[in-house]
Amino acid sequence: MNIIDPAIAVHDLVKTYKSGTAVAGISFALVPGTITGLLGGNGAGKTTTIAMIMGLVAPTSGTVRVLSADMPRQRHRVLHRMNFESPYVEMPMRLTVRQNLTVFGMLYGVEDVDARIGSLAAEFNLGDLLDRQTGKLSAGQKTRVSLAKALLNRPEVLLLDEPTASLDPDTADWVRGRLERYCAQYHATVLLASHNMSEVERMCSRIIIMKQGRIEDDDTPVALLARYGRSTLEEVFLDVARGRAEAWEAAQ
Amino acid sequence: MNRHITDAAGLSLRRIAAMVLRYWYLLRSSWPRVLDLIYWPTVQMLMWGFLQTYIGQNAGFFARASGTFIGAVLLWDILFRGQLGFSVSFLEEMWARNLGNLMMSPLRPIEFMAALMIMSIVRLFIGLVPVTLLAIAFFGFNLYGFGLALAAFFGNLILTSWAVGIFVSGLVLRNGLGAENMAWTIMFIFLPITCVYYPVAVLPEWLQLVAWALPPTYVFEGMRALLIDHVLRLDLMIESVALNVVWFSAATLAFFELLKSARRNGSLMQTGE
Numbered sequence: 001m002n003i004i005d006p007a008i009a010v011h012d013l014v015k016t017y018k019s020g021t022a023v024a025g026i027s028f029a030l031v032p033g034t035i036t037g038l039l040g041g042n043g044a045g046k047t048t049t050i051a052m053i054m055g056l057v058a059p060t061s062g063t064v065r066v067l068s069a070d071m072p073r074q075r076h077r078v079l080h081r082m083n084f085e086s087p088y089v090e091m092p093m094r095l096t097v098r099q100n101l102t103v104f105g106m107l108y109g110v111e112d113v114d115a116r117i118g119s120l121a122a123e124f125n126l127g128d129l130l131d132r133q134t135g136k137l138s139a140g141q142k143t144r145v146s147l148a149k150a151l152l153n154r155p156e157v158l159l160l161d162e163p164t165a166s167l168d169p170d171t172a173d174w175v176r177g178r179l180e181r182y183c184a185q186y187h188a189t190v191l192l193a194s195h196n197m198s199e200v201e202r203m204c205s206r207i208i209i210m211k212q213g214r215i216e217d218d219d220t221p222v223a224l225l226a227r228y229g230r231s232t233l234e235e236v237f238l239d240v241a242r243g244r245a246e247a248w249e250a251a252q
Numbered sequence: 253m254n255r256h257i258t259d260a261a262g263l264s265l266r267r268i269a270a271m272v273l274r275y276w277y278l279l280r281s282s283w284p285r286v287l288d289l290i291y292w293p294t295v296q297m298l299m300w301g302f303l304q305t306y307i308g309q310n311a312g313f314f315a316r317a318s319g320t321f322i323g324a325v326l327l328w329d330i331l332f333r334g335q336l337g338f339s340v341s342f343l344e345e346m347w348a349r350n351l352g353n354l355m356m357s358p359l360r361p362i363e364f365m366a367a368l369m370i371m372s373i374v375r376l377f378i379g380l381v382p383v384t385l386l387a388i389a390f391f392g393f394n395l396y397g398f399g400l401a402l403a404a405f406f407g408n409l410i411l412t413s414w415a416v417g418i419f420v421s422g423l424v425l426r427n428g429l430g431a432e433n434m435a436w437t438i439m440f441i442f443l444p445i446t447c448v449y450y451p452v453a454v455l456p457e458w459l460q461l462v463a464w465a466l467p468p469t470y471v472f473e474g475m476r477a478l479l480i481d482h483v484l485r486l487d488l489m490i491e492s493v494a495l496n497v498v499w500f501s502a503a504t505l506a507f508f509e510l511l512k513s514a515r516r517n518g519s520l521m522q523t524g525e
Binding site for chain 2: 022051056079084098
């Protein structure tokens with residue numbers, strides 16, 4: 001990959017289902033080593049966008065390139081360099097945490113899986129949970145396991161969907177710090193979909209706001225706050241979600 | 253960045269092993285799953301075995317054709333349980349909502365299918381080996397006495413079962429768990445048409461044409477030739493292999509088309525009903 005190539009490049013991306021348009025012609029490019037927030041209300045098209053970036057859904061038109069590979073056509077060139085975490089996808093419940101991480105470690109081609117699981121267990125405080133069935137964990141414990149799975153292969157591109165959902169504030173804060181350190185250490189590119197505005201504000205150097213399948217705004221948190229004349233990102237989000245952005249622009 | 257065992261462009265035995273390990277962990281953690289593998293084949297074998305014993309005592313032909321029912325039921329179980337072993341392992345991913353994890357991992361569909369094939373054999377052996385031993389104990393019927401013919405029968409039946417399993421998995425991928433029932437019932441259409449318990453000649457002529465288009469028909473005819481006439485019909489086995497190549501290829505192509513369609517309509521994101 002050329003040094004100036006974006007880690008993720010989305011161009012004129014459209015996804016139309018029989019029931020309607022989920023993504024209506026969006027474009028963006030993510031610089032390697034950055035954390036970008038993807039915001040939007042329910043049905044804004046965030047999950048479909050992430051699914052197209054992972055190659056799980058084929059675009060109706062437009063292109064997605066990840067680490068210079070066309071998705072989904074060339075996904076097997078890069079999937080071992082990516083990973084994701086989402087509360088909407090679960091790990092097999094009857095398997096223990098160790099068994100699940102072993103299986104995914106092997107799938108992602110991780111060398112010395114046991115050592116890697118040991119180090120992630122120490123980092124995510126999973127030591128006591130390793131030999132418990134995944135289905136018997138609390139929601140917060142499951143999220144920590146999913147994050148450990150997402151970092152198993154030390155991904156260069158990480159897609160996170162609500163990564164701190166179900167975590168208590170203390171653990172959530174710790175996880176955010178851990179993810180920030182990971183990105184700095186491995187120069188990883190992160191696309192973070194979240195409804196937690198303080199999380200996005202803290203972690204992201206850039207924010208893309210989607211509404212009804214389109215990108216409504218795309219800038220740094222500071223620039224967005226200044227543009228909307230708001231003091232928190234939550235207020236900006238509400239302005240966009242409730243259509244006040246257009247009213248504000250018209251007034252200007 | 254960690255190094256990878258295999259080239260990203262190639263198939264990986266390690267990924268196939270990972271999936272086999274995943275299903276092995278699952279089986280090991282659940283004794284009802286193991287019991288289920290053995291229960292129905294045992295019930296079937298006992299029922300048909302006693303029926304054959306009864307008929308054999310009252311009819312000369314069946315006395316001569318000793319073992320055809322038990323042989324048929326055991327071979328039918330290879331076909332039926334082989335497909336079920338493939339499909340149930342696949343369905344486990346749907347039930348566990350784990351398909352998204354797998355589809356967004358480096359696992360290739362062909363590796364996934366290879367793991368499902370291996371698991372269908374593992375599940376088949378767990379279920380059938382005890383039943384074949386019971387058949388020897390109860391009825392003196394030794395399936396292993398078929399010798400090399402058993403390998404030919406087994407190879408052909410398992411290939412057909414995989415072809416059906418692959419096709420059904422594609423349907424479930426494309427249509428979600430609403431298509432799950434297909435996995436449990438589709439094979440039963442083979443029961444009357446492939447002439448498991450009676451010769452093809454029994455069927456009306458037009459249906460005989462259909463029967464001869466299905467690879468298992470040749471196996472069951474071959475089994476009867478072996479048990480009744482004591483002849484190993486290699487011609488039937490070769491024809492069965494040829495048909496299996498066609499059916500297996502068609503099922504694989506259909507699976508990839510259904511997978512492509514599932515990516516287009518977003519059904520991989522919704523693995524429920």
